[in-house]
Amino acid sequence: MDRIDSMRVFTRVVDRSGFAAAAREMGLSRSAVSKAVIQLEDELGAQLLRRSTRKVTPTETGLAFYERCLQILGDVDEAIASVKELQDKPTGKLRVNAPMTFGTQHLGPLVAEFMAEHIDVRVELALNDRFVDPIEEGFDLTIRIAEPQYVTSLITREIVPARRVLCAAPSYLDAASEPESPLALKEHRCLQYGYSGTASHWRLSGPDGEQTFAIDCRMWSNNGETLRAAAVHGQGIALLPTFIVGEDLQNGRLRSVLPDYPPPELSVTALYPRHRHLSAKVRLFLDLMERRFGGRPHWDLVS
Amino acid sequence: MDRIDSMRVFTRVVDRSGFAAAAREMGLSRSAVSKAVIQLEDELGAQLLRRSTRKVTPTETGLAFYERCLQILGDVDEAIASVKELQDKPTGKLRVNAPMTFGTQHLGPLVAEFMAEHIDVRVELALNDRFVDPIEEGFDLTIRIAEPQYVTSLITREIVPARRVLCAAPSYLDAASEPESPLALKEHRCLQYGYSGTASHWRLSGPDGEQTFAIDCRMWSNNGETLRAAAVHGQGIALLPTFIVGEDLQNGRLRSVLPDYPPPELSVTALYPRHRHLSAKVRLFLDLMERRFGGRPHWDLVS
DNA sequence: ACTTTTTGTATCCATATTGTCTACAATCAG
DNA sequence: CTGATTGTAGACAATATGGATACAAAAAGT
Numbered sequence: 001m002d003r004i005d006s007m008r009v010f011t012r013v014v015d016r017s018g019f020a021a022a023a024r025e026m027g028l029s030r031s032a033v034s035k036a037v038i039q040l041e042d043e044l045g046a047q048l049l050r051r052s053t054r055k056v057t058p059t060e061t062g063l064a065f066y067e068r069c070l071q072i073l074g075d076v077d078e079a080i081a082s083v084k085e086l087q088d089k090p091t092g093k094l095r096v097n098a099p100m101t102f103g104t105q106h107l108g109p110l111v112a113e114f115m116a117e118h119i120d121v122r123v124e125l126a127l128n129d130r131f132v133d134p135i136e137e138g139f140d141l142t143i144r145i146a147e148p149q150y151v152t153s154l155i156t157r158e159i160v161p162a163r164r165v166l167c168a169a170p171s172y173l174d175a176a177s178e179p180e181s182p183l184a185l186k187e188h189r190c191l192q193y194g195y196s197g198t199a200s201h202w203r204l205s206g207p208d209g210e211q212t213f214a215i216d217c218r219m220w221s222n223n224g225e226t227l228r229a230a231a232v233h234g235q236g237i238a239l240l241p242t243f244i245v246g247e248d249l250q251n252g253r254l255r256s257v258l259p260d261y262p263p264p265e266l267s268v269t270a271l272y273p274r275h276r277h278l279s280a281k282v283r284l285f286l287d288l289m290e291r292r293f294g295g296r297p298h299w300d301l302v303s
Numbered sequence: 304m305d306r307i308d309s310m311r312v313f314t315r316v317v318d319r320s321g322f323a324a325a326a327r328e329m330g331l332s333r334s335a336v337s338k339a340v341i342q343l344e345d346e347l348g349a350q351l352l353r354r355s356t357r358k359v360t361p362t363e364t365g366l367a368f369y370e371r372c373l374q375i376l377g378d379v380d381e382a383i384a385s386v387k388e389l390q391d392k393p394t395g396k397l398r399v400n401a402p403m404t405f406g407t408q409h410l411g412p413l414v415a416e417f418m419a420e421h422i423d424v425r426v427e428l429a430l431n432d433r434f435v436d437p438i439e440e441g442f443d444l445t446i447r448i449a450e451p452q453y454v455t456s457l458i459t460r461e462i463v464p465a466r467r468v469l470c471a472a473p474s475y476l477d478a479a480s481e482p483e484s485p486l487a488l489k490e491h492r493c494l495q496y497g498y499s500g501t502a503s504h505w506r507l508s509g510p511d512g513e514q515t516f517a518i519d520c521r522m523w524s525n526n527g528e529t530l531r532a533a534a535v536h537g538q539g540i541a542l543l544p545t546f547i548v549g550e551d552l553q554n555g556r557l558r559s560v561l562p563d564y565p566p567p568e569l570s571v572t573a574l575y576p577r578h579r580h581l582s583a584k585v586r587l588f589l590d591l592m593e594r595r596f597g598g599r600p601h602w603d604l605v606s
Numbered sequence: 607a608c609t610t611t612t613t614g615t616a617t618c619c620a621t622a623t624t625g626t627c628t629a630c631a632a633t634c635a636g
Numbered sequence: 637c638t639g640a641t642t643g644t645a646g647a648c649a650a651t652a653t654g655g656a657t658a659c660a661a662a663a664a665g666t
Contacts, residue, residue, distance in 0.1 A: 002305050002306050002307075003306070003307045004305075004306045004307060018613080018614090019613075019615090020612075020614080028654085028655095029654065029655055029656080030613080030614070030615085031614090031616090031654065031655065031656080032653085032654050032655075033614090034614060035615090035653085038615085041580060042580075044383065044390070044580075045387065045580055046386050046387075046389065046390040046580050047576075047580045047581075047582065050438060050576060051438075051613090051614065051615095052436075052438045052439060052661095052662085054613070054662065054663060056614085057441070059582075060389065060395045060396065060582075061386055061389045061395075061582065064386070064389060065382060068378065068381070068382035068385065072375060072378045072379055072382065075371065076375055079372070079375065080347065082367055082371065083347045083348075083364055083367070084347070084348065084349075086349065086363065086364045087349040087364060092363045093363065133355075135353060135354075135355045138353070138360075273350075273353060273354075275350045277344060277345075277347075277348055278350075279350065279362075279363075279364065304624075304625085321642080321643090322643060322644090323643080331625080332625065332626055332627080333642080333643065333644085334625070334628095334643090334644075334645090335624085335625055335626075336643090337643060338624085338625080338644090354642090354644095355642095357632095357633065357634065357642070359642095359643085
């Protein structure tokens, strides 16, 4: 038997002055209780109990050990309780890493709500668009906008699809002729996410399946917010997720372009270490994200 | 794995920041270490360690648990050490029960010697001639003068044979005619151990084997010392162990009677609880008894 | 003075549990 | 790029476990 359990059994035997009573109370057979104490005695190399058929009393050694056991078992219970507390109640620090734009636009309010709900959690929100190793840097949670099937050693949980649209300002579309086919894109001013090294084409799904279409890049940015600003100001056509341009589409600052040729869908994905046991703070944050963003997210109200 | 051992493994993994290093130091396979920690995590329902292939760091929960583990393991080690101390070094109280005469005559000096050797042992010596239940009354050691094959639930250890002799003072033997045969005993004043209810005969071994011979009891006593005194003062023939009358026989105050008809031998026997683990104080006391009394005891120098 | 009940333990035995070995993916050193 | 090292999963044999049973000792009931 586990030595900690043996100690529990032993103290119970001492408390009840008998093996049988201890066995009954602990839901064990008398054999098991007897064996546990004998094993404990053998390991210690000392007699702990003086047995007569009707009464069991600790020896001098046994009594000394009994006192120590109480102390130790108390500490063990306390340690377990403290772990369970940390595990089951949202406490401690939650370190979240997320991309800049999604973070400022949508995660900010959510973090505020989360903190209001769980006042014992301190949150550290790190926003950046470079790739980080969440384990190496000790993040509990990393939010990425990525292909759904993105593989990694981390657990990936798709919170919600990130629909993307081609869009431009009405002023731009009025001035230039609105493209009727994706082939026309290379005649348009296109606003590309990424660096100047990024390929100058977009993948779009048309009636003939997914195809790659050349574009004329007039601007590159690794930040969606700046691309949106350029688009709103009539500087061209951008391919942006609806969580950035959803509101613009609703109030007409931007208009969807080539709606029959949607780009492949991405996913708002949460990454966290491959853990068997998710701590409460992480679990609750994920739950809140799914409640707020899942299903039909608020930025996607116009289908 | 035993949870205490698991905790040891876990703390070592934290100390060394790695499973492999911990495994090497503890003489375990990496698998065993990994499984131990995983089991601990499963039982606690919490992640304790954040693993990346090259570095292992405790989680928030893990660090808290680590601190508790150090405390608990320290206490466990201390408890084990204290038991071993009590077990291996002669400490504490030694409770000895013994018959009155043997106690006063022979155990007294021995106890003194024992105490001088082991100054940390307190000795409680209870001398009485009634039968006591050593377990019920909590004696560590009970000395009895008994038939060698005396059965009991206790462990019996024969320290040394207790030879007995028929003896009387020369003055008595000169006055009355010295008996030539045990049959003559019923014409003699006999000093009997026991109470008036005790049978009035002695068992003696002659050429024809062990036989019972009637005696004429003139005195009963449950205390050998008083019988000896009566014999020395010429009041008759007593059947007494040599550890009482040995010296008297050597210096002629008493003379052996019917030496060819010796009574059955008894044994100086130590009784102690049926323990797998004998504590140091008991073991050492038994050893000292065997050293001092064993072989040819000093009271039996004249064969 | 009996029977009955209760005690602690030894033994048997099916069932779990254990730890090692091996294999593997991930990662780092050179 | 190669080779070494990491933590873990799975297979497997060895071991341990705990319940049922039996039993002697002792108390309680009759």
